[in-house]
Each structure stands twice: as structure tokens, then as C-alpha cells.
Amino acid sequence: MADKSMIRSLNRKGSRSNRKPPVATRLPAPLDKSACERCGATYVRGTWRATRKLALRPGESVRFTVCPACKQVERGESRGRLILRGKYVGEAREAIERRIANVARRAAATQPERKLVSSEFRDGTLEVRTTSQKLAHRIARELCKAFGGKAAYAWSDDGALDVVWTRAATR
Ligand SMILES: [Zn+2]
Known part of the structure; x- marks a missing residue:
């Protein structure tokens, strides 16, 4: 049986557009309660939000990363x-x-x-x-x-x- 992921990657390479798929789909998900060190967006339960507020439990700290949009920029x-x-x-x-x-x-x-x-x-x-x-x-x-x-x-x-x-x- 043909390897589907191989076919997909071939299709992508053969496509006439040189635009890449959205970054978010290619990167491993960040850890819960991460914050973007560039724009301040926060990642909670699978979603990036513009809010700077993170509900942290005692002893818990923010994990800094760079959000997919800032990486795109x-x-x-x-x-x-x-x-x-x-x-x-x-x-x-x-x-x-x-x-x-x-x-x-x-x-x-x-x-x-x-x-x-x-x-x-x-x-x-x-x-x-x-x-x-x-x-x-x-x-x-x-x-x-x-x-x-x-x-x-x-x-x-x-x-x-x-x-x-x-x-x-x-x-
Ligand atoms: Zn950002």
C-alpha cells in the first residue's frame, strides 16, 4: 500500500504555489501556559490568545516561547x-x-x-x-x-x- 504521507509531501512539492502551509500545523504544540516573548500572546488549552493574563497556580511559572505568528513574521x-x-x-x-x-x-x-x-x-x-x-x-x-x-x-x-x-x- 502506498504511503499516504509520502504522496502528500510529493503533492506539496509539485504544487505551483511556493507558499508553505501555516506554521502552526508543522510545529509541535507548545506547553500549556506558555507566553510569546515577542507579542505577549498566551497559550492556554490549545489556543493562542492576545491576553497577557495567565492563571498560574502557586509555584507554577510561565514558559516563554515565540508564537507561530511571530515566527511567520x-x-x-x-x-x-x-x-x-x-x-x-x-x-x-x-x-x-x-x-x-x-x-x-x-x-x-x-x-x-x-x-x-x-x-x-x-x-x-x-x-x-x-x-x-x-x-x-x-x-x-x-x-x-x-x-x-x-x-x-x-x-x-x-x-x-x-x-x-x-x-x-x-x-
Ligand atoms: Zn507572538
């Missing part, structure tokens, strides 16, 4: 990508970046696995990458709400999201 590994185009992006870049930072901060306050990986402005185009496709989706929705423009979404087979947001000049 460190490796520059993204599951969501936004390309912001159009003359307006250059004109209102600061306001746009502020809005994105705001959305990301609010998302991370409840869901520590949603973080910004990078933001780069080049030749009039802003490219923003996120650890989760959900955060990229939320940012695009917020940009449309705040600034208008149009967003086009493209999900790849492995669930990663590419968004192109376009808005022409103010006048």
Missing part, C-alpha cells in the same frame, strides 16, 4: 498579500498606511495569529503582506470603506489570498 512568511495601486496611493499614502496599521492593531488585539508581515512602497505601489488571509481581507474591506476604490480578490488552492486594491487620483 520573522521568516517573512505570508498568507495574505495586498497590492495597492493607483495615483491615489501615492497621494494619500500616509493616511492609507495609518488605516492599515489601525486595522492590524485591532485584529491582533483579539486574534494574535493575525499580524502584518511587511509593508513596502515602491514605484507608486504599496505592497502589504499579512500572516493570515483573513487580515488581508479585512484590510481590503476597510480600505474600500474609508477611501472607496475597488478590491479584487484571488484565493490560491492553499487558501492564501491576493488582493489588488485600486483607486485613481483624488481629482
